[in-house]
Amino acid sequence: MFATVPNPIPARMKGLNRAEICDVNFQEFVRGWQGGTDAKPAPGEPILDGSALDARGFRELFESQLISRHLDLMARVLRVQNKVFYTIGSSGHEGNAMVARLTRHTDPAFLHYRSGGFMAERFRKLPGMDPIMDSALSFAASKDDPASGGRHKVWGSKPLWVLPQTSTIASHLPKALGTAVAIEQARRIGHQLPIPDDSIAICSFGDASSNHATAQTAFNAAAWTAYQKLPAPVLFVCEDNGIGISVKTPQGWVARNFRERADLDYFYADGLDLAAGYGQVQAAVEHCRGTRRPTFLHLRTTRIMGHAGTDFEIEWRPVEELCAVEANDPLLRSAAIALESGLMSQDEILALYEQTRRKCFAAAEDADRRPRLQSLDEVMAPLAPYHQDKVEAEAARFDYADKRLQVFGGEAKLPEKQAPKHLAIQINNALHDLFAKYPEALLFGEDVAQKGGVYTVTKGLQKAFKGARVFNTLLDETMILGLAQGYANMGMLPIPEIQYLAYFHNACDQIRGEAASLQFFSNGQYRNPMVVRIASLGYQRGFGGHFHNDNSITALRDIPGLVVGCPSRGDDAAMMLRTLTALAKVDGRVCAFLEPIALYMAKDLYEAGDGGWLTEYPSPEKFIPLGEGRVYGEGDDLVVFTFGNGVPMSLRAARTIERKHGWKVRVVDLRWLAPLNEAFIREQAKTAKRILIVDEGRRSAGVGEGIITAVVEGGYGARPFRRVVGADTFTPLAGAAFLVIPSDEEIVAAADSLAGEKAR
Numbered sequence: 001m002f003a004t005v006p007n008p009i010p011a012r013m014k015g016l017n018r019a020e021i022c023d024v025n026f027q028e029f030v031r032g033w034q035g036g037t038d039a040k041p042a043p044g045e046p047i048l049d050g051s052a053l054d055a056r057g058f059r060e061l062f063e064s065q066l067i068s069r070h071l072d073l074m075a076r077v078l079r080v081q082n083k084v085f086y087t088i089g090s091s092g093h094e095g096n097a098m099v100a101r102l103t104r105h106t107d108p109a110f111l112h113y114r115s116g117g118f119m120a121e122r123f124r125k126l127p128g129m130d131p132i133m134d135s136a137l138s139f140a141a142s143k144d145d146p147a148s149g150g151r152h153k154v155w156g157s158k159p160l161w162v163l164p165q166t167s168t169i170a171s172h173l174p175k176a177l178g179t180a181v182a183i184e185q186a187r188r189i190g191h192q193l194p195i196p197d198d199s200i201a202i203c204s205f206g207d208a209s210s211n212h213a214t215a216q217t218a219f220n221a222a223a224w225t226a227y228q229k230l231p232a233p234v235l236f237v238c239e240d241n242g243i244g245i246s247v248k249t250p251q252g253w254v255a256r257n258f259r260e261r262a263d264l265d266y267f268y269a270d271g272l273d274l275a276a277g278y279g280q281v282q283a284a285v286e287h288c289r290g291t292r293r294p295t296f297l298h299l300r301t302t303r304i305m306g307h308a309g310t311d312f313e314i315e316w317r318p319v320e321e322l323c324a325v326e327a328n329d330p331l332l333r334s335a336a337i338a339l340e341s342g343l344m345s346q347d348e349i350l351a352l353y354e355q356t357r358r359k360c361f362a363a364a365e366d367a368d369r370r371p372r373l374q375s376l377d378e379v380m381a382p383l384a385p386y387h388q389d390k391v392e393a394e395a396a397r398f399d400y401a402d403k404r405l406q407v408f409g410g411e412a413k414l415p416e417k418q419a420p421k422h423l424a425i426q427i428n429n430a431l432h433d434l435f436a437k438y439p440e441a442l443l444f445g446e447d448v449a450q451k452g453g454v455y456t457v458t459k460g461l462q463k464a465f466k467g468a469r470v471f472n473t474l475l476d477e478t479m480i481l482g483l484a485q486g487y488a489n490m491g492m493l494p495i496p497e498i499q500y501l502a503y504f505h506n507a508c509d510q511i512r513g514e515a516a517s518l519q520f521f522s523n524g525q526y527r528n529p530m531v532v533r534i535a536s537l538g539y540q541r542g543f544g545g546h547f548h549n550d551n552s553i554t555a556l557r558d559i560p561g562l563v564v565g566c567p568s569r570g571d572d573a574a575m576m577l578r579t580l581t582a583l584a585k586v587d588g589r590v591c592a593f594l595e596p597i598a599l600y601m602a603k604d605l606y607e608a609g610d611g612g613w614l615t616e617y618p619s620p621e622k623f624i625p626l627g628e629g630r631v632y633g634e635g636d637d638l639v640v641f642t643f644g645n646g647v648p649m650s651l652r653a654a655r656t657i658e659r660k661h662g663w664k665v666r667v668v669d670l671r672w673l674a675p676l677n678e679a680f681i682r683e684q685a686k687t688a689k690r691i692l693i694v695d696e697g698r699r700s701a702g703v704g705e706g707i708i709t710a711v712v713e714g715g716y717g718a719r720p721f722r723r724v725v726g727a728d729t730f731t732p733l734a735g736a737a738f739l740v741i742p743s744d745e746e747i748v749a750a751a752d753s754l755a756g757e758k759a760r
Contacts (some may be wrong), residue, residue, distance in 0.1 A: 019076045019305045020314060022091065022326055029332050030339070030349050037342040049489075052279030055343055059074060061101060061121060061274050062334045065094035066353060068116030069331055075311050076113050078361075083368040084139040087309030088152035090116030092302040092743050093239050094330050095271025096204060097121035098281045099297070103235075105196040108489060109162045109202040110176040112209070112299075114239060115155045122160050131157070136363035144372040149382070149523030150373045158525040161195065163489065166521060167213070169209050171513050173218035173236070174479050176203035178486020180234035184292065186490060191440050194491055200233040201486075207254050208244025214478060214509070219264060221479040222294035226263035235285065236264075238296065239271065241303040255297055271299040272330040275606035302328045317637040318752055328375050357494065382524035384561040385587040386626070386673075395582035395623035403436040405462055420614035424457050424600035426570025429465035429617055430577045431458065431495070435465050437620075438493050438581065445471045445480055445497030445533075448645060454499060455535060455600050477503050481510035481532070488515075488528045493584060498691050501536040501594065502550035512559045516590045520561065521717050527588025531580045536566070538696060538731060538741045539598035539645050548597075551733040551741060552603065554701040557674045563626070564674035566594040568647035571615035575624040583626065594673070596644045605648055606655065613648055627677035631684065635664025638751060639688035641681065641707050643670045646694040646742065653747035660748070661755050676706045682714030690754045691721035696741050699725045720757040722750040 041047060043056035053061070072089035079087050090096075090113075097117035103109075105125035116135070123131035136144040138153050156164025163170050172693035179203040186193045193199075209215055218236075225232040240254045259266045265287060269280035281297065288295035304326050306313045313322055338344040344352075353715040373379050408414050415421075415429035435441050443451075443461060449472045454461030462470040467556060473480050477498055484494040498504045504511075515528040538549040547714055556564050565580055567573035576593070607614025632651060635658075641648045646668045654665040668684050670676065685691060691711060695704035704723050711717055724747050727740040 010146055014390065016494065017076070017744050018322065018326070021330060022304050023073055025326060025329065025416045025589060026331055026353065027350065027526070028093070030335050030346050030353075032126055033336070033339050033346055036339050038638070040342040041514060045338060047343065051275040052282055055341070057101065057278070058274055058337065059343065060124060062338060063096040063099050063125075063352070063356070064120035064333055065117050065334055066099070066102075066356045067120040067132055067360070068094050070356045071116055071132070071139070072305060073137075073140055074355070074360040074364050076305070077679075078364050078368075084364060085141050086139050088307065089305055090114040090186065092241055093117065093271070093306045095274065095277055095301060096237065097272070098269070098274065099202065099235075099237055099285070099299070099436055101202070102282050102285045104196075104199065106201050107161065107202055108176075108179050108195065110172040110179075110204070111155045111165060112168055112205050112239070113155070113163060114206070115204060118204070119155050119157075119162065122157075122162065126159055132359050133363045136360065136367040137370065137579045139376060140364065140367035141372055142367050143368045143373055143378070144367075147523070148521050150401065151379065151523065152521050152751045154521055156158065156522055157521070161644045163526050164519070166517070168205070170205055170215035171509055173203055173205065173215050174221070174482020174510060174583060175485035175489070175514055176201050177218045177222050177232060177234050177479070177481040177746065179489045180294070180486065181230070182233045182486040182490040182492060183184040183233060184203065184230060184231040185442070185468070185487065185492070189442070190448070191248060191490075191492060198710055200235055200285075202235045202237065204237040204239055205241040207238060207249045208247065208306055210238050210257070211252060217476055217478045218482065219261070221476060223261065223263035226293050226473055233288050234294050235288045236269055236294065236296045237299055239299050239301045240515070241301045243303055245307045245311070248337035252718065258296050258298065263294070265291070265293055266296045266298065268298045269300065269352065271301045272332050273326060276679065296611060302330070304329055315362065319331045329346060331636055355562050359680055360372065381522045382522070383714045384515070385519070385524065386583075387587060388625070391579070391582045392625060393621065394586050395578045396621045397437070398525060398621040400437050404433065407436045415617035416619050418617065420611065420616050421570055422601055422603050422614055423531060423567070423570045423595070424455055425571055425579070426615060426617055427457050427573050427595060428459060428461075430574035431461060432464060432573075433620055434495075434577060434581055435469065438585070441493040441581075442487055442489065442494060443495045444473050445496065446473060446475050446499050448472060451495065455593070455597065455671050457498070457600065477507035478510055481507050481515065481519050484530045484532070485510070485515050485528050488530050493529045493581065496532055498531065498532060499532045500548055500550060501534050501552065502547040504534055505552065507553055511562065511590060511592075514680075515540065516559050516561050519588060528590050529584035531577070531584055531590045531591045531593055533593045533595060535597050537596045537598065538592040538726070538737065539596075541598075545597055546730040551696050551698060551726050552701075553594070553697045553703060556594075557703070557706070563589070563591040563672075564587055564594065564675060566596070568599060568644055568669055568674050569613060569615050571618050572624060572630065575618050575622055576671065578623040579626055583625070594644065597649070602648065603654050608653060608667045622670065627672050627675070629671050629677065630669040632669070633665055635666045636687045636689055636692045637661075637663030638665045638692060639684055640665065640668065640747070640755065641670065641684070641702065642665045642694035643673060645696055649744050650694050650747060652714045653744045653751070656744075657751045658750050661751065670707075671704070673703055676703075676710060678710035678714070681707055681710040682716065685711045685714060685716045685719070688716070688719055690757075691716075691719050692747070692750055692754065693721065693723045693725075694742055695723060695725045697726055698728050699723075700728050720754050722754055724750050
């Protein structure tokens with residue numbers, strides 16, 4: 001306890017909120033200080049006897065703490081005037097400035113929202129930067145905000161290697177670990193990092209978040225790497241303030257939970273005391289950088305002024321408890337150190353305190369006068385960049401002929417010189433091609449290496465490109481996608497595999513909340529280029545049930561900015577993969593490639609032995625532009641819109657329909673499910689007399705709604721149409737599975753019903 005806070009609160013303070021009380025507490029504490037020394041430490045001398053922190057460092061850390069505090073106080077005052085829009089503060093956590101001081105600005109940092117002290121201190125690493133003005137612009141949601149361009153209050157900076165986060169609840173830990181692994185992976189594949197080779201990744205979070213499943217998967221994966229002696233230099237910084245919004249963390253829980261955890265090296269530091277805590281933080285940072293092992297820094301903090309400006313703690317927390325918490329304000333201890341050491345006088349401290357206040361309010365008023373986002377186009381500009389000419393040039397680029405010959409074993413063995421093959425083999429050929437083209441490409445997931453995947457789609461890749469580029473991961477989809485983000489952060493081209501679509505849902509937030517949002521919340525400064533391959537959809541025979549026949553596509557299509565492709569045949573798959581990797585490479589896009597499991601080995605179309613679903617391999621300069629579909633037939637009597645498994649089903653049904661009704665049928669394979677090419681859909685619908693949508697997604701949430709919307713908004717909604725869709729149910733086992741997803745017979749039956757309606 002470093003301050004004496006009257007209890008009960010004096011009458012003159014009863015009308016004040018807790019932020020104002022903390023403000024008054026600091027000033028009264030400094031004015032009421034008694035004691036001190038005439039001696040004043042030199043800049044390079046310890047601030048107190050036995051401290052690892054020198055006087056110069058202490059002064060700067062104290063200044064950073066004050067910046068962080070006054071940004072919080074400013075936000076509480078100006079939020080009610082609608083001049084700032086964020087009040088989750090850093091008060092009580094200002095000791096994290098020590099982590100910033102002891103690390104480098106080239107150490108990638110993934111921070112939680114109480115990181116004002118860290119940011120203020122990291123700004124010292126590069127000259128000419130202003131933490132107060134930059135933060136004020138972010139608080140004000142100004143277009144001039146250098147972190148997010150006014151899209152959110154984030155702690156982020158491109159030059160300072162702080163990758164922006166929003167209100168994370170541990171979702172950033174997997175990608176922080178992934179970045180640490182990527183730093184070391186670069187050596188093994190000869191990749192040039194954008195940061196020094198001995199960098200570490202920093203990740204901060206609260207004690208409550210440490211219990212989250214996403215956090216636990218990162219801790220487990222970190223220990224898994226260390227157990228195998230694989231370097232993973234990540235510094236997990238658990239800022240333990242003892243409470244999560246209103247739920248208290250049991251005293252001693254964090255230490256008990258992590259201190260003895262094998263292969264996660266534990267350090268404790270007092271974040272409330274700069275003089276004592278500095279050496280403890282230093283030991284953790286040096287250990288992490290030197291050993292390249294995952295390191296857990298348990299940083300003692302407190303939380304004053306509530307969770308956010310809307311959290312009126314006095315309504316649910318005893319005043320005596322609040323006073324005790326506020327008495328442990330780290331700024332009181334820092335003021336005591338400054339006075340006790342003789343470094344600063346009372347007047348100097350108070351002058352610096354008020355000077356910092358004035359700077360924060362002046363910056364906020366300036367930021368309030370700056371323009372904010374005014375149009376939808378402005379808001380969405382960084383979400384999904386697409387430079388079509390550059391993407392298509394990259395997709396068509398073929399300048400690796402020698403490497404390709406080496407990979408495939410000579411001219412005669414090139415895949416385009418072989419007989420037509422099925423989907424799985426052509427995807428495999430395309431992956432070999434892409435790995436020859438992109439030396440920075442990595443493929444990883446469960447069972448993808450020696451086994452070649454559960455469907456042999458990645459067979460031979462590890463042998464051709466070695467274990468540093470093609471490797472198995474632990475069975476954890478969250479961490480697979482976290483690794484992908486880490487590799488992308490370090491300039492590599494990750495192609496992770498998710499073994500089944502249902503398994504993606506276990507880890508969806510790594511794409512929805514993290515990977516796909518990064519360009520948006522960094523105003524395009526950071527990107528997560530990747531192509532996520534997912535064995536998908538239904539119609540498996542002999543091996544099924546919900547987890548292996550998942551037709552839930554909507555969760556993917558609902559993610560802003562995500563590109564979703566779904567081939568139905570081998571040549572399309574190869575050319576679409578080239579486009580997707582080009583999108584990732586050129587525009588940093590996050591892409592998902594849904595591979596229909598039931599079509600992997602499909603050879604025939606109409607009858608056994610016809611080979612109608614085998615395709616030739618397209619030469620390496622060929623690609624399919626984003627949004628371009630494939631059209632089978634020229635008929636207008638019935639136009640069928642479909643994708644994936646629906647394509648061969650519809651082609652088979654079309655033969656029956658043509659014989660039965662004398663119609664000419666056109667089948668349209670969309671190929672691209674997000675974004676849907678609405679112009680292409682309307683063009684195909686324009687001359688249709690009847691429209692049929694075959695969508696193996698679920699009735700209430702599939703692809704069909706998007707197709708119908710495009711048709712109706714294009715003015716063609718009066719045409720007779722039907723949907724053949726999956727039922728709103730999970731998929732059962734065995735033959736019952738085929739009762740809940742579309743069939744050839746249902747397509748024919750839908751056409752029969754259309755025959756009774758007047759065509760346009």
